Amino acid sequence: MKKKILGISASFRRNGNSAQMLQAFLKGAEAAGAQTETIYLADCNMHYCTGCWHCKETGSCVFNDDIHMIAEKIMAADAIVLASPIYFYAISGQLKTMIDRMDAYYQKIENKDFYELFACADSDQACVDTAVLEIRGFISCLKNCHEMGIVRGTDACEVSDIQKGAHLNEAYLMGTSAGRRSDVQ
Numbered sequence: 001m002k003k004k005i006l007g008i009s010a011s012f013r014r015n016g017n018s019a020q021m022l023q024a025f026l027k028g029a030e031a032a033g034a035q036t037e038t039i040y041l042a043d044c045n046m047h048y049c050t051g052c053w054h055c056k057e058t059g060s061c062v063f064n065d066d067i068h069m070i071a072e073k074i075m076a077a078d079a080i081v082l083a084s085p086i087y088f089y090a091i092s093g094q095l096k097t098m099i100d101r102m103d104a105y106y107q108k109i110e111n112k113d114f115y116e117l118f119a120c121a122d123s124d125q126a127c128v129d130t131a132v133l134e135i136r137g138f139i140s141c142l143k144n145c146h147e148m149g150i151v152r153g154t155d156a157c158e159v160s161d162i163q164k165g166a167h168l169n170e171a172y173l174m175g176t177s178a179g180r181r182s183d184v185q
């Protein structure tokens with residue numbers, strides 16, 4: 001059975017630096033035999049989590065929007081690739097909104113590999129650290145889910161700056177390794 005890999009692009013720059021890393025990753029995964037799909041959060045209708053905790057009482061969210069489709073795809077995937085720009089040393093607002101809205105689903109998300117692709121203008125890799133911790137916090141709430149790889153796409157401010165360095169290749173190679181992992185029969 002082919003490994004199912006879901007890419008989630010969390011930038012409004014549809015062909016921006018993090019999206020290009022995601023495309024490279026998924027190309028690598030496909031070359032290794034995986035089946036891939038991409039969700040662009042910019043295309044999705046997602047209300048903020050209001051903390052009403054309706055989900056705690058009922059297991060479902062009061063908002064009827066695209067988060068349910070996103071959660072279904074996450075639960076059906078073997079691996080999730082989160083691609084986000086760094087905004088003020090953190091993940092993008094769209095990605096944070098998606099994660100917060102997972103409150104209704106996170107107990108049902110299990111046995112997933114997570115990969116993270118970050119694009120930032122800074123040349124210091126440490127500028128991604130907060131974003132890594134944010135995603136690590138989310139993963140830590142999930143059952144048997146693991147952080148498998150991170151690409152810190154530094155020196156990428158303008159669209160396509162990412163093409164100047166080695167990050168696209170790094171993402172591609174990580175994708176090939178993710179696509180051929182042998183833990184799915």
Ligand SMILES: Cc1cc2nc3c(=O)[nH]c(=O)nc-3n(C[C@H](O)[C@H](O)[C@H](O)COP(=O)(O)O)c2cc1C
Pocket residue numbers: 011012013015016017018019084085086087088089090119120121122123127156157158159
């Ligand atoms: C609101 C905003 C905040 C940003 N904050 C940072 C930052 O803290 N550190 C950094 O290195 N780059 C920062 N940047 C630059 C972006 O991370 C960079 O342009 C990145 O390539 C965007 O990724 P994308 O093309 O995938 O959207 C910021 C950009 C914006 C628009």
